[in-house]
Amino acid sequence: MPPFRRDRARPSATPPPYTNGWLWRHQQRHRTRRAGAEGKKALPGVSSSATDIVRCGATCSHSVNAVATHADAISRSLPPPAQFLPHLALGFFHQEARAPRASPALPPRFVPTEAASRLLGPRPQLEHVAAGLFDHARPVASRNGRVVLELRREARADGLTLSVCNPMTGEISMLPPLSGDHCPGHYVCAILTGDDLDVPAPSGFFRVLLVYNRRSFTALRSCSSADADAGVACRWGPEERKPGGKISANMLRGLGHAVVVGGAAYWPMHHEAFGVRLDGPPSEPMDMCPVPYRQSHYYAGERLLGTSPDGKRLSLLDVGFLGCTDFCINIETQTAAGGEWEGHEQARLKLISLPELGITMTTAFKLRWFGEKSGTVIFTVGEGGGCTSQGVFILNITTRCLEKVADGVECHAWKYLCGYEMDREALFASSDRSVLTSR
DSSP states (O other), X not given: OOOOXXXXXXXXXXOOOOSSSHHHHHOGGGOOOOOHHHHHHHSTTOOSOHHHHHHHHTSOHHXXXXXXXXXXXXXXXXXXXXXXXXXXXXXXXXXXXXXXXXXXXXXXXXXXXXXXXXXXXXXXXXXXXXXXXXXXEEEEEEETTEEXXXXXXXXXXXXXXXXXXXXXXXXXXXXXXXXXXXXXXSEEEEEEEGGGSSSOOOTTOEEEEEEEEOSXXXXXXXXXXXXXXXXXXXXXXXOEEOSSSOOOHHHHXXXXXXXXXXXXXXXXXXXXXXXXXXXXXXXXXXOBOOEEOSSOOOOBTTXXXXXXXXXXXXXXXXXXXXXXXXXXXXXXXXXXXXXXXXXXXXXXXXXXXXXXXOOOTTSOEEEXXXXXXXXXXXXXXOSOTTOOOOEEEEEXXXXXXXXXXXXXXXXXXXXXXXXXXXXXXXXXXXXXXXXXXXX
């Protein structure tokens, strides 16, 4: 399928100002947006590398301010990063289990990393972005600075209503509700943004995909902001039938987090990565692009899909043990986009050993989320085997830096856990020297 092109929509040089985002609250002096041409003049001689921009921005106060002021133009002018950018990872959203049965669902909470706390303050939360809107929401997907939230009500009389939010800027897009016969039951969700396209996209572009079951087949449905950019109200496309067999209800409930490679969203299944291409025109049917595994069988919590540092290939992460006591994570990457997996030799797998956690084969643990731009893995550790490291951990697979971001055995039972990465525009606009220079 040819790349998605939108002739009528042009990138906006000056996106609308949002004054309720986390970034604005803590960096008001650096949120002024100017034209892209001025941004290029402010930083002469800078090469087309995100790393070079970061280094340039950290040289002096003038450069810090210049990078922050022209973050939008700089971000648009750069090619996709060829390596992981660890400082994009800010933490994770989750929803705790409900208290008494009659009480309403608790609002989603955000747990920041240590670096994010320095940048945003100790307790950034969604109520800072839109007071009251997310009181009964749950996070269902997160990528490239956006979080998809389901707005929930007691009786769900309004059907399914989703919102796409960028907490860093405060930008919020409400999607049309799906009610009646159009309302899906249990579903999984993925989001594609402008950074995933091969052609320029309007500021704030996204496409949301839902995968859910009907009586006799698995259905797909998407909603794109491209309609709104073209002057048409944002709307859901027609329901499409997934070719082949229906995904079982148990498998669908366990699909969880998706990664996006080459404009396609992938979820881990037993024998293959289930893929749906999202970078085509919304008016055309979505293509399926499954990728078979080298080794079959998917175990929920023990395997997770990821990406290569350049974002062009799928990775498969799985947990194991060395000597029955040394907890480790294996990472196997495709030899080419959509191609075969690497050979069977253990030496060809990237191995990250974590003996300091004290996890044994009887310890409960789950791989929860992979940060495609930062190269971070979020996993939870529960009870069992005398382990004293219960909580939520974030591991960067490049630096091998391990951070415990939440403590307590109850963390392992948290539902709807979504990691969060800011996009490169927010990184440049942060104008925080300590974050810009972090390695």
